[in-house]
Amino acid sequence: MQSGLLIRRYKRFLADVEVEGQIKTMHCANTGSMLGCSDPGSRVWFSTSSNVKRKYAHSLEIVETATSHRAYVNTLQINRIVEEALVSRVIDIGADPLSDVTREVAIPGETGRFDFSVDEILIEVKSVTYEHGGVGYFPDAVSTRATRHVRALQRCREDGIRTILLFCASHSGVNKVMTADRIDPVYAAAVRDALEQGVEVVAFGCTVSPQEIAVTRSIPFAI
DNA sequence: TCAGAATAGCTGGTTAAAGA
DNA sequence: TCTTTAACCAGCTATTCTGA
Numbered sequence: 001m002q003s004g005l006l007i008r009r010y011k012r013f014l015a016d017v018e019v020e021g022q023i024k025t026m027h028c029a030n031t032g033s034m035l036g037c038s039d040p041g042s043r044v045w046f047s048t049s050s051n052v053k054r055k056y057a058h059s060l061e062i063v064e065t066a067t068s069h070r071a072y073v074n075t076l077q078i079n080r081i082v083e084e085a086l087v088s089r090v091i092d093i094g095a096d097p098l099s100d101v102t103r104e105v106a107i108p109g110e111t112g113r114f115d116f117s118v119d120e121i122l123i124e125v126k127s128v129t130y131e132h133g134g135v136g137y138f139p140d141a142v143s144t145r146a147t148r149h150v151r152a153l154q155r156c157r158e159d160g161i162r163t164i165l166l167f168c169a170s171h172s173g174v175n176k177v178m179t180a181d182r183i184d185p186v187y188a189a190a191v192r193d194a195l196e197q198g199v200e201v202v203a204f205g206c207t208v209s210p211q212e213i214a215v216t217r218s219i220p221f222a223i
Numbered sequence: 224t225c226a227g228a229a230t231a232g233c234t235g236g237t238t239a240a241a242g243a
Numbered sequence: 244t245c246t247t248t249a250a251c252c253a254g255c256t257a258t259t260c261t262g263a
Contacts, residue, residue, distance in 0.1 A: 014254085056254075
């Protein structure tokens with residue numbers, strides 16, 4: 001990875017980064033608001049793709065926050081990191097260790113997809129990058145889609161399917177995860193309802209550096 | 224069977240249209 | 244006139260489909 005200084009993030013998918021005196025426009029694979037992770041002047045790290053079909057060869061990967069922590073903001077890669085952790089059992093959900101991990105499984109009876117199915121357990125992964133006081137909050141903006149996912153997990157649970165909402169705190173300063181009630185009270189209420197109906201909610205923390213991004217530990221989740 | 228093309232999904236800001 | 248709702252858009256990846 002190379003590093004630079006974030007000039008601005010705009011149009012949701014794009015970011016301008018100053019690298020050795022030049023401004024490079026790169027893809028930012030994070031459709032969230034990136035609250036606290038998109039401050040102009042922040043030190044960032046980016047990767048370079050060999051895919052010649054891409055309009056922008058570089059992808060924004062890591063942002064150094066105002067609290068000197070690092071947040072991994074490439075949400076497209078988060079699921080890959082989680083998959084590695086599931087396979088290596090760093091994330092141990094009690095599933096059959098020999099079972100296959102299936103990505104992007106259709107939500108039974110409706111449109112949309114869950115991130116993983118492992119041993120008939122449905123898992124939806126949410127990336128947590130907004131940190132305050134050591135607590136990671138999700139979501140960082142009102143998200144009707146995230147709420148829909150939680151409700152879908154709850155419906156599947158009511159149908160007898162084991163379901164897990166998995167928060168992956170891709171921010172080195174996060175030691176605990178909570179729902180952001182003040183940002184999206186509807187989502188927070190949906191998570192509380194889902195918990196009461198038996199949806200499991202777990203959280204995991206990551207090591208974030210330009211050399212390695214990996215799920216390393218279980219951390220508490222609190223309502 | 225393989226390669227290439229097409230499509231779905233991700234998310235929230237913006238804009239246009241519809242309804243109160 | 245104001246509020247709400249729906250459609251569209253952005254770039255990329257994974258999956259599915261089609262044709263050779």
